[in-house]
Amino acid sequence: IAAIEQALCDLGHTPVRIGNARQLIEQLVGGARWDLVFNIAEGLHGMGREAQVPAILDLYQIPYTFSDPLVMSLTLHKALTKRVIRDAKLSTGQFFLAAAPEDAGRVPFAPPYFVKPVAQGTGMGITTDSVVRDKKNLPGVCRALMAQFGQPVLIEQFLSGREFTTGLVGTGPFAKVMGTMEIIVLADPGKDVYSFENKEGWKGRVQYLPLSPDVDPLIKDVETLALAAWQVLECRDGGRIDIRCDAKGTPCFIEVNPLAGLRPHYSDLPMVCEFFGTSYVRLIEMILASAMERVQDRMQAPCPETA
Template identity: 35%
Template sequence: MRIGITYNLKSDLPISSSVSVPEDAAEEFDHPETIEAIQEVLSKEGHEVHLLGGDLRVVEKIKEFGIEFVFNIAEGFQGRNREAHIPALLELLGIPYSGSDPLGLALTLDKALAKRIALSLWILTPKFWVLDELRSLCEIPDQFPFFVKPLWEGSSKGIRFSSRVENREQLEKEVKRLFDNYTRVPVLVEEYIPGRELTVAVIGNEPPEIFGIMELEFKNQKNKDFCYSLEVKRSWQDTVAYQFPAAISREAAQILERHALDLFKTFRLRDMARFDFRMNPDGKFYFLEVNPLPGLSPDSGDFVILAKKKGVSYSVLISRIFQTALGRYPSLFQANKQV
């Protein structure tokens, strides 16, 4: 099968000398090693694999190489619909692809909309406010601490140790930092939930399955409440302890599994996704956000780390994601089985 891989490299970020960009502007984009690793897995399965990139030249390359299926990990360059750009283009061209559809990707990138969906399912989420301008700060009550982040970014973009604020002075400073650095992106202020951080991986379609539950905590036990800030993410090997399976009761695990599957189905996600939750000291779970396009670096990324701790190799994981996506296209799936 002729397969194309769509992606964005960190080196692809369009930078203008007249426009300043935050230091983490390319944080979600991939290194060439990730693309090469995926290409190697698919090539070893007998496919002809082409690298398509993630801009408008994708159209020309699809026609040039006669692409039959796309393995998509493109994040897009700008706007709250950026993760949906390549999938929407592929749908317009009638090309089958891996991962969620444009609506699922756009809806889940907007953290406030995702939270409202969770609330409609009676799944707890921290109280939150969305700010479109600095003067809207007066609407936020004095119910500290809060956690402050961009409304539609991923990979810890915009999140720092300073994101947890304890008073109004810190809140104003943090909100201003985000508005200054992430133009045209609203700011999400949410109730800070003390406790444990857990991530739930889902894979599959009919039906989707729980791939595993993993807890993230600091290696330094003096730091009680885990925060996946940019500082932590960039030094994860030294600072983060990944506990798999998470040390929670079976009853608690069943609640988390049910929440993740309900959200996966309601968002109509496809193939894979990862859901982040906080567990407060009373054992209640709060939905934080969902990532339907989790990082697939062979060396890092929570989904890949969880898989390795589960005993699933990188090649097996990529192959399973591919086969899961292919299963949504019966004719391609059958043709692939006959190869």
């Protein structure tokens, strides 16, 4: 938060800290208003938690950064997101949503599987146990995750190839790729798993390798898929798309982060941008500029006729 605040100051703005969704409501009821809210709130409860702040701000017609409530609700639910991606004819691995442990017996594709909570972020719930190679073990893994997180479980076809994350900035036809890095898990056990533990303590466990299409031709396909997924999902301003290749080397959509972490030198999006020559302050400036386009469009729109 301090880094975002300093970047906004460096750009000539006067930031005011608001707090979480409850504190936002309190300030709005008290009469507070802002020119634009830089939203990084993940919300407090439920599968629609990341939509809470955008929905409140929409109600008060206060502009904000990043995606709207519809996109935030959709993309937190990994199975619904993959359905949209699949229906758009974009590449994603086979998947099945299990609402109860016994549903695991109805998975229509063969192991190995990759199992995770359907609506968690930052790798929560992802461990070395997430890769299930024997179908008879699947109900037990599902049961443990459901007990821990209180939500359905996404069962995916395990993708054995390389993993990438692509950073993007902008909205719709103005969105662009900022760069891609390969995620190489070094730690044993768990070389196949970019787990919560490996994400949080990545030094010595994970290598982030920046790659461009001129260095590795596969990156062109990765970035083409990432940009297409970003636009199909109607994400805004900035974020990340995670992609992993199948056994044949075909890039497949894994998930999207429309509210990406912005901790300098630590979070994936700033790291990608830094690798490819975009400073942290410039990244924040580009996110703001994308959001401000919506403000200008709204100001220029004709007033609706009153009845």
